[in-house]
Each structure stands twice: as structure tokens, then as C-alpha cells.
Amino acid sequence: MPKPNLADLTAFASIAEHRSFRRAADALGVSRSSLSHLMRTLEGTLGVRLLHRTTRSVAPTEAGERLLKRLAPVLRDLDEALDGVSDDSGQPSGTLRINGNETAARLLLGTVVPLFLARYPQMSIDLVSEGRLIDIVEQKFDAGIRLGESVPQDMIAVRIGGDMRFVAVASPAYLAANSPPVHPDDLRQHRCIRQRLPSGKLYRWEFARHAQEITIDVPGVLTLDHSGLMVEAAIDGLGIAFVPEHVACAGLDSKKLAIVLEDWSPAIPGLCLYYPGNRHIPAGLRAFIDMIKAFIF
Incomplete structure (x- = not known):
């Protein structure tokens, strides 16, 4: 039996994570029709149905869940290996996208951002300040910043300030x-x-x-x-x-x-940077988090 290629497996993992062909296609930068074709090819190659599809939702089948459980750490290890190649050749590079509110943006601009950009000249930061809560995964952000009580439960949070009220x-x-x-x-x-x-x-x-x-x-x-x-x-x-x-x-x-x-008016948990816990952390985000811990705490 021919083996599926990496593009097909990555496409499946993205669809399963986003529970949507549209959002997965946006995240991968491909068309929905191309993604559908990839999935048909993968299911045909494996001879098993991996996704339940309806007009409103997408979810892994039992076989899809088993594959995803084994596939997720493999893809994560691959990302880390690629990051390691980048790290071996020098400092982290690329763009770090962060979504927060105005207060968070001012805090970062006055503390971590100048130091981070000076230490990692191959990195750039795209800092979007807005008040509305968004799905940072769907909107392709590496991290978000909100009050601790507003951080989604499936995210990992890092405090970037003290309590507030x-x-x-x-x-x-x-x-x-x-x-x-x-x-x-x-x-x-x-x-x-x-x-x-x-x-x-x-x-x-x-x-x-x-x-x-x-x-x-x-x-x-x-x-x-x-x-x-x-x-x-x-x-x-x-x-x-x-x-x-x-x-x-x-x-x-x-x-x-x-x-x-x-x-x-009691104190409440202050601002936190948060990111998906079920994804590989890019080298740039890891470096940013380390700097937050070093300079804000």
C-alpha cells in the first residue's frame, strides 16, 4: 500500500484541529477544493474514513482520532527539528504575531518589545491592539494577551503583570x-x-x-x-x-x-500572555516568553 505524504497528513491534522475545512485552508494557505482533494486522496490511500463531514461541521471519526493521536507528536517533533536547524544557524527569525488590547500593547512596548527586537534582530513583531476577544488560532496569531479571567481554558497562560482591579x-x-x-x-x-x-x-x-x-x-x-x-x-x-x-x-x-x-472592588488576576497548549511553540515565541519571565516578573 502506498504511504501518504507529509502534505496529506498535515492537512488532515489541521482540519481535525480547526474542525473546519475553511479555517484549515486559511491556516495552510490553500484553497478549500485543494484541501478536500487532499483528504479524499488520503482516505483513499489508507482505505478508511477519517472525517465525519456535514454541511455545518467536521469531526474526526474513530479511526481519525487514533491517527491524530499518533500523528500530533510526530508533527510537533518535526517542527521542533526544523526550529533546531534555525537555532543552530543563528538566532530565531521570522514574525511573531500577538493580539492584545491597548493596555497590553503599551505594557509590552514599554518593556519587553524593545529588548526583544534588540536581542533578536532577525525577528519582527506584529502587535495588534484591539479590545475584542478573538480565536487566536483561527486568526493566525502566535499568542494573545488578555486579563487572566478571559484566557480560554484550553490555552497556556503566562502572567505578564501583577493583579489589578x-x-x-x-x-x-x-x-x-x-x-x-x-x-x-x-x-x-x-x-x-x-x-x-x-x-x-x-x-x-x-x-x-x-x-x-x-x-x-x-x-x-x-x-x-x-x-x-x-x-x-x-x-x-x-x-x-x-x-x-x-x-x-x-x-x-x-x-x-x-x-x-x-x-x-477586589483585585483580580492581571494580564496574561497565552498560546495554544496543543501546538509546537515557535522558537521566536519561546524566546519572547523567556524574556517576559526575565524582565517583567
Whole structure:
């Protein structure tokens, strides 16, 4: 029986991982028709059906799962061998694609990125800052950066900063004219500066104290989509804003803002870099993670 080639096996592994011919084709840089042809060839060569196909989904058959279990470490070892050749000839090279938010981008640009690019001149970084959560595998990113609580459970996370917290802040003038809230429910009687998320949904404010958690869809006549603008609006006395504490620190230090409901604002896990745990880690990403651990922790 003729043996399948590496392209066919790689195509099968990609389809099984993405559960989609379209996403696998995008990841491999081939057309869907070419990928379908490769799979028909592979199944014909092996004489067994490897994938269940419907109009909406793709999933490995029992035989496909057995093949994938044995194939995954082989492909991972091959990637590592190829990386080893690159490492033997010099430093890591290529482009490292990272998706994060604005806070993460600013943190990296002020710490790790300049050092990384100086140490590894053959590497380049494509850093995309956006607020919406995406599938980093589907969108072809090597890693993502989000708050620890937002990292998908099937990813490996590396802390890149300490804990943080969200705080409700308002100007002294606003608090002088309106009784400060003493319980999160009191916010329903206040003008709040609401936040629209990149998904289009309004952010619901989250508070916790003594194991009690409260989530509130606050009222307000002003809605913004940027934490910095929300802080400026709060300083101008337009209402109470709920923002990361570090975004409001300048206003707090200058006494232009005050925190309310502070005992309802516990610390939460801060930013984490995350990447797929079931994939080979490129040499460039490994080097980047090592530098994060060395310079941020």
C-alpha cells in the first residue's frame, strides 16, 4: 500500500484541529477544493474514513482520532527539528504575531518589545491592539494577551503583570452634588458613564465583597468605548465611571477623582500572555516568553 505524504497528513491534522475545512485552508494557505482533494486522496490511500463531514461541521471519526493521536507528536517533533536547524544557524527569525488590547500593547512596548527586537534582530513583531476577544488560532496569531479571567481554558497562560482591579470613580464636584453610593445597588440612582465593548454590548459593572458578587447594568446618559475617555468624562463631572485603576491613577493622584465603593472592588488576576497548549511553540515565541519571565516578573 502506498504511504501518504507529509502534505496529506498535515492537512488532515489541521482540519481535525480547526474542525473546519475553511479555517484549515486559511491556516495552510490553500484553497478549500485543494484541501478536500487532499483528504479524499488520503482516505483513499489508507482505505478508511477519517472525517465525519456535514454541511455545518467536521469531526474526526474513530479511526481519525487514533491517527491524530499518533500523528500530533510526530508533527510537533518535526517542527521542533526544523526550529533546531534555525537555532543552530543563528538566532530565531521570522514574525511573531500577538493580539492584545491597548493596555497590553503599551505594557509590552514599554518593556519587553524593545529588548526583544534588540536581542533578536532577525525577528519582527506584529502587535495588534484591539479590545475584542478573538480565536487566536483561527486568526493566525502566535499568542494573545488578555486579563487572566478571559484566557480560554484550553490555552497556556503566562502572567505578564501583577493583579489589578476595576474601580468606580467620580469627581469631587459630582460627589458633592450627589450622595456617594455605599452599595452597588445605589448606582441605579446615579448618572453612570457606561462602556460599549468592541462586540457592541454594554459592559455590566461587576462588584464583589465577602464572597458576594453583584453585576449591574448601570443607567446613564453617556456611553463611551474607551477607558481613557471615560476617565476624562468623570473628571468633568459627567458621572461615575468604572475603569481599571491604573487608567484613573493620574486623576486619583491629583484629587480630580475619588474612588467610591472601594470595599466592593477586589483585585483580580492581571494580564496574561497565552498560546495554544496543543501546538509546537515557535522558537521566536519561546524566546519572547523567556524574556517576559526575565524582565517583567
